[in-house]
Amino acid sequence: MMTRKLFALTILTFKEGVRDRALFGIGLFSLLLMAGSIVVVSMFMRELHKVTVDINLSAITFAGLLLSFFVSINLMSKDIDRYTIYSVLSKPFSRSQYIWGKYLGIMLLIVTAMGILTFCSSLAIWFTKSQYSLYFQGFSWMEFYKAVYAELLMFFLLNALIVFFSTITTSSFITLLFSISTYIAGQTIEEVVLFLKTKHAAEIFMSEGINTIIGIVQYILPNLSVFDLKLQSAHAITISWDYLAAVTGYSIVYSIVLLIMASLIFNKRELR
Amino acid sequence: MKRQFILVLFLFVSIFFCFMFQKNLIEKREIFLKENYAGYILPSKITGPASLEFSGIVADFLFLKITTFFGGEFNQNEPIDNKYAQFLYESMNILTDLDPWFWDAYLMADMILTWDFGKIDLANKLLLKAMAHRKEDFKVPYYIGFNYFYFLKDNLNGARYLMQAARLPKAPGYLSSLATRLSMYQNQYRPAIMFLNDIIKSTQNPELRKQFEIRLKTLMIMDRLEKKVHEFKKRFGTFPDRLSDLTDKGLVKLIPDDPYGGKFILLENKRVYTTSKMIYK
Numbered sequence: 001m002m003t004r005k006l007f008a009l010t011i012l013t014f015k016e017g018v019r020d021r022a023l024f025g026i027g028l029f030s031l032l033l034m035a036g037s038i039v040v041v042s043m044f045m046r047e048l049h050k051v052t053v054d055i056n057l058s059a060i061t062f063a064g065l066l067l068s069f070f071v072s073i074n075l076m077s078k079d080i081d082r083y084t085i086y087s088v089l090s091k092p093f094s095r096s097q098y099i100w101g102k103y104l105g106i107m108l109l110i111v112t113a114m115g116i117l118t119f120c121s122s123l124a125i126w127f128t129k130s131q132y133s134l135y136f137q138g139f140s141w142m143e144f145y146k147a148v149y150a151e152l153l154m155f156f157l158l159n160a161l162i163v164f165f166s167t168i169t170t171s172s173f174i175t176l177l178f179s180i181s182t183y184i185a186g187q188t189i190e191e192v193v194l195f196l197k198t199k200h201a202a203e204i205f206m207s208e209g210i211n212t213i214i215g216i217v218q219y220i221l222p223n224l225s226v227f228d229l230k231l232q233s234a235h236a237i238t239i240s241w242d243y244l245a246a247v248t249g250y251s252i253v254y255s256i257v258l259l260i261m262a263s264l265i266f267n268k269r270e271l272r
Numbered sequence: 273m274k275r276q277f278i279l280v281l282f283l284f285v286s287i288f289f290c291f292m293f294q295k296n297l298i299e300k301r302e303i304f305l306k307e308n309y310a311g312y313i314l315p316s317k318i319t320g321p322a323s324l325e326f327s328g329i330v331a332d333f334l335f336l337k338i339t340t341f342f343g344g345e346f347n348q349n350e351p352i353d354n355k356y357a358q359f360l361y362e363s364m365n366i367l368t369d370l371d372p373w374f375w376d377a378y379l380m381a382d383m384i385l386t387w388d389f390g391k392i393d394l395a396n397k398l399l400l401k402a403m404a405h406r407k408e409d410f411k412v413p414y415y416i417g418f419n420y421f422y423f424l425k426d427n428l429n430g431a432r433y434l435m436q437a438a439r440l441p442k443a444p445g446y447l448s449s450l451a452t453r454l455s456m457y458q459n460q461y462r463p464a465i466m467f468l469n470d471i472i473k474s475t476q477n478p479e480l481r482k483q484f485e486i487r488l489k490t491l492m493i494m495d496r497l498e499k500k501v502h503e504f505k506k507r508f509g510t511f512p513d514r515l516s517d518l519t520d521k522g523l524v525k526l527i528p529d530d531p532y533g534g535k536f537i538l539l540e541n542k543r544v545y546t547t548s549k550m551i552y553k
Contacts, residue, residue: 043336045376045477054328061325135476187324195317228325235373 005093006101013105014112017075023113026066030117033059034124041128049139052128053234056121057147061230063117064110064155065183069176072106072162077172096263103163103259110155118148140236146244147233153251154227158183160255161222164262167269185217186224193218222254316369323370331371335380338363342384343479352551357389364398372405380480382415383471387487388551392423410443418467461495486531490550493528497536497544500524511542 017023037055041048079085088098125144129136158179165178196214226247232239314322323330338360345352364381368374378398385395396419403412414437421430438447468488475481497515500523504512508521515538518524527536534548 040336043339043477044332045339045380045475045480047374047376048476050328050374050376051332054332058326058329132476184324188321191321225325230325231328231371231373234328234371237373 005097006104009088009093009098009101010104010108013075013102014108016078017071017105017109020071020074022070022074023067023109026063026071027113027116029066030059030063031120033062034117034121037124038128038131041132046135047138048128048132048135049137049236050234052125052136053139053144053147054230056125057144057151057230057233060114060117060121060148061151064114064151065158067110067113068155068158068162069179071109072159073166073172073175073179075106075109076102076163076166077175081172095267095269099163099167099263099266100259103160106159106163107156110159111152114148114152114155118145138236140233140238143229143233143236143239146239147229149244150227150229150239150247153247154224156255157222157224157227157251157258160258160262164258164265167262167266182221183224186222187228188225189218189221190223190225226250314366316366319366319370327370331367331374331377334363334367334370335374335377338367339380339477339480342380346479346483352388354389357385357391357394360384360389361391361394361398365401368398368401372401375402375406375409375411378402378412379415379471382419383484386419386423390423392419395419408441410437410440410447413437413440414443414447418463422463422467461491461498465491465495487550490531490546493530494536494544494546497524497527501538501542501544512538514538515544 034056037052037059040055041051044051079088085098089095093101122141122144125139129139161182162175162179165175165182166172169175169178192214196211229239231237319330319334320327342352342356342360345356360381364377367377371377378401381398382395385391385398396416399412399416399419402409403416406412413433417430417433417437419430420426420433424430434447434450437443438450465488468484468491472481472484472488475484497518500518501512504518504521504523512518512521515527515536519526530536530546530548532546532548532550534546536544536546539545
């Protein structure tokens, strides 16, 4: 029964997302970028496979980010902004089910969009590969798909964050700000921590308090850079299955924590 | 009707002015870019975090920007200002901080820093960085070995790196004996010809390929002339005083033109060289 309710909400959110016109703009932009990669690679010396993979993976990621920041946030806030949440919650759904259903619907949308884009980018790579086969000896389809999978895991987590933020804020703009800030911080926190461990950083005066705060923050913030395998994939460096299993676990557990917290907050939230 | 006509007229006038501004700006930008293009590049401490998870594509963009700049300089067929050597080194260092496996960047820096600027130390510094990341790639120690051997005339280090290259996976079988053979060819153009042939085979970019081919052609001419100088010694018991002696004695029909616009000459140590130093005159 609960699964059926969740499924219904998931499909409803997915259909709502598909109707968003921004989706087509994002898709078109990414497809143009992928097609552009065929032309751009001819300007490089010999690592054409690296450039092709770089551009295609970046296009997929960029499209996923635009989808998350604009379509997902819109899907989350629309019900509250337009008061349609009352009609949804008047049905036999609990607030927790609403949160999980919304999240799963958004993820279905992202998985579908990424699936289509991955297929298109595979075509673009295949075409470039057939044109410059001599310069594609260092290319690996397997590593390419592993990088796409890791990006998808990042979107699992990022969208869980978006759902979480939309339950604690009252405006979609603030959700957007929080989400973008957390994304940037999540992508750079690893580098900041690594920098602080270098000799160079030891010369910079930094109070003990700031060091402690950074130490705590690195455990609270999601480390999104662990999902970035674009460089490894571009150079066909083998990514171990162990690593993929670890990032899968990380993404799922972190997302579940965020969604449980979002459910708890949303249960207590007063809707006006 | 009249209002609409005025509106259309105004639109055309605006388009005309827009075109004029654009044209003017393009000219101004060309001057501006020429003066400022290679001025600086943001350090990797900034570009790294700022590129977020897009460091690969940012590295590609920077690489394209740098190759376009140096390509433009080469196309002018004029000697490149020496101040750009440091710029090239620093920018490639930043770029390879963003993508430490980017072989095209290391290779391009090596080719220009050694052949055009004579900055072998800088080229080797970058190649050593490449070696730390591309541990299984035989090409990296191979190129360092070549630099030691050909440019620094350091046979010991040259052979050491070539042997290191020979031990790596996918290294061609001839590498292990190349070190010995290279020592035999010391003070000859043969190693450089072999090296450039190898590079041309795997270079896709037509502009760069053309540059390498011109260099190869020049080296092949110098190599052929040097062989004729030795043949002269064998036949007449003494080295020629100048290259024209080769044509006088019928060993060559005529001394070819230097593709770089210089003139081939016979040095006092009886080596053939060119007044262009393989830089466009």
